Amino acid sequence: MRQTGRIDRRDFVTAATGAVTALSLGGAASAAPRTATPVAAHRSEAGPAGGRADTQDEFRGMWLATVFNRDWPSRTGLSATQQQTELVAHLDTAVERRLNAVVLQVRPTADALWPSPYEPWAECLTGVQGRDPGWDPLGTAVREAHARGLELHAWFNPYRVANHTDPGRLTANHPARLHPGWTVAYGGKLYYNPGLPEVRAFVQDAMLDAVRRYDIDAVHWDDYFYPYPVAGQTFDDDEAYTLHGGGFANRASWRRNNIDLLVQEMAGRIKEIKPGVAFGISPFGVWRNASTDPLGSDTASAQTYDDLYADTRKWVRQAWLDYVMPQLYWHIGLKAADYAKLLPWWNEVVRGTGVHLYIGEALYKAGDPAQPSKWQEPAELSRHLTLAEAYGEVRGHCFFAAKEVAADRIGAMATVVADHYPTRVRPPR
Numbered sequence: 001m002r003q004t005g006r007i008d009r010r011d012f013v014t015a016a017t018g019a020v021t022a023l024s025l026g027g028a029a030s031a032a033p034r035t036a037t038p039v040a041a042h043r044s045e046a047g048p049a050g051g052r053a054d055t056q057d058e059f060r061g062m063w064l065a066t067v068f069n070r071d072w073p074s075r076t077g078l079s080a081t082q083q084q085t086e087l088v089a090h091l092d093t094a095v096e097r098r099l100n101a102v103v104l105q106v107r108p109t110a111d112a113l114w115p116s117p118y119e120p121w122a123e124c125l126t127g128v129q130g131r132d133p134g135w136d137p138l139g140t141a142v143r144e145a146h147a148r149g150l151e152l153h154a155w156f157n158p159y160r161v162a163n164h165t166d167p168g169r170l171t172a173n174h175p176a177r178l179h180p181g182w183t184v185a186y187g188g189k190l191y192y193n194p195g196l197p198e199v200r201a202f203v204q205d206a207m208l209d210a211v212r213r214y215d216i217d218a219v220h221w222d223d224y225f226y227p228y229p230v231a232g233q234t235f236d237d238d239e240a241y242t243l244h245g246g247g248f249a250n251r252a253s254w255r256r257n258n259i260d261l262l263v264q265e266m267a268g269r270i271k272e273i274k275p276g277v278a279f280g281i282s283p284f285g286v287w288r289n290a291s292t293d294p295l296g297s298d299t300a301s302a303q304t305y306d307d308l309y310a311d312t313r314k315w316v317r318q319a320w321l322d323y324v325m326p327q328l329y330w331h332i333g334l335k336a337a338d339y340a341k342l343l344p345w346w347n348e349v350v351r352g353t354g355v356h357l358y359i360g361e362a363l364y365k366a367g368d369p370a371q372p373s374k375w376q377e378p379a380e381l382s383r384h385l386t387l388a389e390a391y392g393e394v395r396g397h398c399f400f401a402a403k404e405v406a407a408d409r410i411g412a413m414a415t416v417v418a419d420h421y422p423t424r425v426r427p428p429r
Helices: 078-094 137-147 198-214 236-245 251-271 304-308 312-317 338-351 381-389 403-409 414-419
Strands: 011-012 020-022 058-063 103-109 151-156 160-162 183-186 189-192 218-221 280-281 356-361 395-399
Touching: 058 151, 058 356, 058 403, 078 137, 078 403, 103 137, 103 198, 137 151, 151 198, 189 198, 189 338, 198 251, 236 251, 251 280, 251 304, 251 312, 304 312, 312 338, 338 356, 338 381, 356 381, 381 395, 381 414
Parallel strands: 058 103, 058 395, 103 151, 151 218, 218 280, 356 395
Antiparallel strands: 011 020, 160 189, 183 189
């Protein structure tokens, strides 16, 4: 997520020389909405060959990030009433923008926005991890979203424990303190080790508690699996590899299998508990570059397959997901990672799988003076949606993030709404 003074991992691409370069600073199949607001069908104009000729439903979402209090709550220490008021305001803004889904971050750093028996209350609520905020944010969010005809997708981060490396700063009963062998410090942060089967089982149990207890519409993960590479540092999973890596050609193959198992197992367990709950993942937008793999995209970027050990293409082709939402956070024409080249690549990956394709859009870049000139044009994001109309597998878009949906710095969101969202519609089912 975008933080002042931090590099947004979503913006990392690789130059032709192979060096990692930061381009900028910063950051399904489900039931029809239980709507109190009329939701109309929207027919789009026919696009070029292979495009959508008749769209009666589409995903229109926004991420609502809680880590570092990015979007909500606006700061720690607000009263329960103030927090609820801010939350409802975000939901009302989504309705005003004719969106139909909110992706709420409910497990930002191995803590919870609901009374979880597995993990402590989230620090972002009160400023103190483990302190009861006096209300149930996730339960309230689900109820208030559904009352407005919005889907509520619960966004979890499976392996991130803390944005620091000191276990002593966690609550005394935090699982990472009770099981210090479960964690790895890397890049100034603390992570659960994906190579330990007991960790994989625990993080699934912690997330599935919310599935059992709440009427959420989807489980949503973003792009954090194994951490993004940090120059000069090594993710120390030697012991886990020694114990569990036998039979794999190399450590990279073993790591990819660990994440494959997490995805496949979670998909199966969600359907066992509540078959109507969708499972979606929003990966970094580049699987592999064509220069690395002929199946890859015409890009020169970091690669989820090689750098995060996340075989995102496989997950789609195996239909382990209900939807995939690649973060195509780059402008049309960017040489290293061109939106106009990645969009058709993902369209082909999804074709024939039954997995819905939604596109993650970088609204946060619009009007940011640190961004290239394309992002100073209010129509850049609208051009993305116009381009997507030519590709029949694209079923919608999601905007990062809620703060920008509300503030709309240069009118980019208003332009999207005026050009593409004339009425409210249902999400795909």
